[in-house]
Amino acid sequence: MSENKSRLQTLFEQGEFVVTGEIGPPKSANGEGIRKHAEHLKGYCDATNLTDNQTAIVRLSSIAAGMHVLKAGGEPIIQMTCRDRNRIAIQSDLLGAYSLGMKNMLCLTGDHQSFGNHPTAANVFDVDSIQLIRMVKRMRDERVFACGEEIKKDEPRFFIGAVANPFADPFEVRVYRMEKKINAGAQFFQTQIIFDLERFERWMELVRERGLHERAYIMAGVMPVKSAKVAAYMQKSVSGMIVPDEMVTRLKQAEDQQAEAVEICVEQIKHVMNIKGVRGVHIMAVGWEEIVPVIVEKAGLLPRPQAAGITQAAG
Amino acid sequence: MIIAEQKSFDEIAKMAANFDKVLLLGCNECVTVCLAGGEKEVGVLAASLRLLRKQGDRPLTTLEETITRQCEWEYLDQIEKLAEEADCIISMACGVGVQFVAERFPDKWVIPALNTKSAGGSVQHGVWEERCGLCGECILYKTGGVCPVARCSKRILNGPCGGSQNGKCEVKDVDCIWDQIYKRMAALGRMDWLMEIELEKDWSKARDGGPRKLVREDVMISE
Ligand code: SF4
Ligand code: SF4
Numbered sequence: 001m002s003e004n005k006s007r008l009q010t011l012f013e014q015g016e017f018v019v020t021g022e023i024g025p026p027k028s029a030n031g032e033g034i035r036k037h038a039e040h041l042k043g044y045c046d047a048t049n050l051t052d053n054q055t056a057i058v059r060l061s062s063i064a065a066g067m068h069v070l071k072a073g074g075e076p077i078i079q080m081t082c083r084d085r086n087r088i089a090i091q092s093d094l095l096g097a098y099s100l101g102m103k104n105m106l107c108l109t110g111d112h113q114s115f116g117n118h119p120t121a122a123n124v125f126d127v128d129s130i131q132l133i134r135m136v137k138r139m140r141d142e143r144v145f146a147c148g149e150e151i152k153k154d155e156p157r158f159f160i161g162a163v164a165n166p167f168a169d170p171f172e173v174r175v176y177r178m179e180k181k182i183n184a185g186a187q188f189f190q191t192q193i194i195f196d197l198e199r200f201e202r203w204m205e206l207v208r209e210r211g212l213h214e215r216a217y218i219m220a221g222v223m224p225v226k227s228a229k230v231a232a233y234m235q236k237s238v239s240g241m242i243v244p245d246e247m248v249t250r251l252k253q254a255e256d257q258q259a260e261a262v263e264i265c266v267e268q269i270k271h272v273m274n275i276k277g278v279r280g281v282h283i284m285a286v287g288w289e290e291i292v293p294v295i296v297e298k299a300g301l302l303p304r305p306q307a308a309g310i311t312q313a314a315g
Numbered sequence: 316m317i318i319a320e321q322k323s324f325d326e327i328a329k330m331a332a333n334f335d336k337v338l339l340l341g342c343n344e345c346v347t348v349c350l351a352g353g354e355k356e357v358g359v360l361a362a363s364l365r366l367l368r369k370q371g372d373r374p375l376t377t378l379e380e381t382i383t384r385q386c387e388w389e390y391l392d393q394i395e396k397l398a399e400e401a402d403c404i405i406s407m408a409c410g411v412g413v414q415f416v417a418e419r420f421p422d423k424w425v426i427p428a429l430n431t432k433s434a435g436g437s438v439q440h441g442v443w444e445e446r447c448g449l450c451g452e453c454i455l456y457k458t459g460g461v462c463p464v465a466r467c468s469k470r471i472l473n474g475p476c477g478g479s480q481n482g483k484c485e486v487k488d489v490d491c492i493w494d495q496i497y498k499r500m501a502a503l504g505r506m507d508w509l510m511e512i513e514l515e516k517d518w519s520k521a522r523d524g525g526p527r528k529l530v531r532e533d534v535m536i537s538e
Binding site: 082083087109110111112114115123125126127128129130131134135146163164165168169170173176177179180183184192 | 468469470471472473474475476477478479480481482485486487491493494497498506509510512513514515518
């Protein structure tokens with residue numbers, strides 16, 4: 001079917017190794033910073049995630065942030081969580097986002113509000129991420145709302161993304177759940193940030209055993225960790241993440257920790273590029289966005305490819 | 316059973332500050348079992364309140380009674396006289412009991428002495444855990460008898476989320492219930508069941524559908 005595909009989807013279909021970045025919207029009503037970051041990433045990332053009140057902290061909305069990215073000539077990937085909206089609000093936002101020209105939707109359950117700045121808030125969790133994925137797919141492919149009512153015209157046609165965490169437990173279950181997401185409609189995946197390459201490889205083996213790499217595009221999540229201090233903090237305090245001791249030590253011993261951080265990240269990218277089934281990298285450098293072009297260049301990922309039939313600039 | 320916990324003594328004392336003769340009413344069911352509002356707790360709370368008020372200039376008279384169930388008219392009828400005597404009733408039952416008391420004695424001010432926590436049970440001495448979220452449409456047959464609605468912090472129906480670590484939930488110090496569901500389903504040889512996508516739940520059966528009322532005509536007594 002000829003349709004108005006996203007740049008992201010087109011690049012995957014062309015067989016390119018895709019690079020995405022991430023922008024965390026500000027805790028203010030000003031889109032200037034988002035536009036600046038988006039411009040900065042142009043030509044280095046093929047698309048950019050806009051987080052949805054990440055870690056349950058109130059921020060400028062992901063869809064509004066996506067608008068700023070579009071204006072800056074970039075391609076947004078809108079993150080949509082289940083924490084703050086019920087199925088009515090979610091579908092309404094899907095219609096809204098698509099009407100504004102957003103074409104990539106990344107579906108997540110979302111962090112619990114107890115991690116954020118409004119821990120006494122009620123949560124929603126009307127649907128979970130898998131049900132959300134299915135909802136977005138049915139709106140597109142069956143042209144129905146979640147209740148089954150027909151969408152008479154102009155249904156939202158999102159390229160559907162999901163997340164996978166190879167570092168959470170139980171290990172095998174992570175792959176089953178990924179398969180369930182694919183069955184529900186997920187077309188591409190961004191993984192949790194990878195530091196433990198060995199575990200990631202074992203996970204990819206299971207992914208390949210089940211043939212999942214042929215059913216969805218898998219992007220490895222990487223992150224430049226600015227300093228030994230940050231690494232040690234993440235090791236202790238961020239759940240669902242495994243930070244090996246060697247990395248902390250290596251940063252600690254480096255003369256220039258930031259340069260070392262870039263070095264480590266580039267090594268990781270080069271490593272995952274050679275793993276069968278990995279179709280791209282998702283670089284999460286929230287708070288250190290300006291380093292992304294350096295990493296992309298050093299990893300040998302320039303120039304970014306053109307998406308056939310799409311004139312929009314990368315971002 | 317219903318799990319409840321006594322409010323802080325200060326809070327109860329403050330709520331009762333403007334009354335001179337109170338009836339402390341215990342309940343012999345769940346709240347007795349979870350050591351929050353049975354006969355023993357009635358005695359202790361009454362004594363503490365009296366002591367506190369004795370230190371001030373407004374002594375307090377307490378009446379004490381513990382009945383079989385506060386959530387049933389029949390048992391409330393039995394304390395009618397006692398209730399008459401008091402100018403306020405401190406109910407030491409769950410929220411249901413408090414409301415039955417208020418409804419049965421419309422001219423009495425009623426104070427809740429407990430915070431009603433959950434539907435659950437005791438897993439070890441002094442530890443009570445939630446088990447059921449009263450969702451109105453039980454799906455335990457799909458999850459090996461382990462409830463994700465009440466026991467997953469994000470009530471995920473296709474879990475576990477990416478925060479499950481070493482069998483623990485990322486949100487708080489409880490087991491990741493999806494970890495347990497998987498282990499149980501694996502042990503029962505039903506892993507394939509979990510590959511089925513559990514569809515959106517009908518929350519209209521839960522509290523989201525408004526206050527729930529159950530009518531069973533088959534057991535109603537017609538006039
Ligand atoms: S599925 Fe619903 S009714 Fe069954 S135990 Fe869980 S909350 Fe209770
Ligand atoms: S860690 Fe487990 S129990 Fe906690 S929210 Fe995630 S799936 Fe639910």
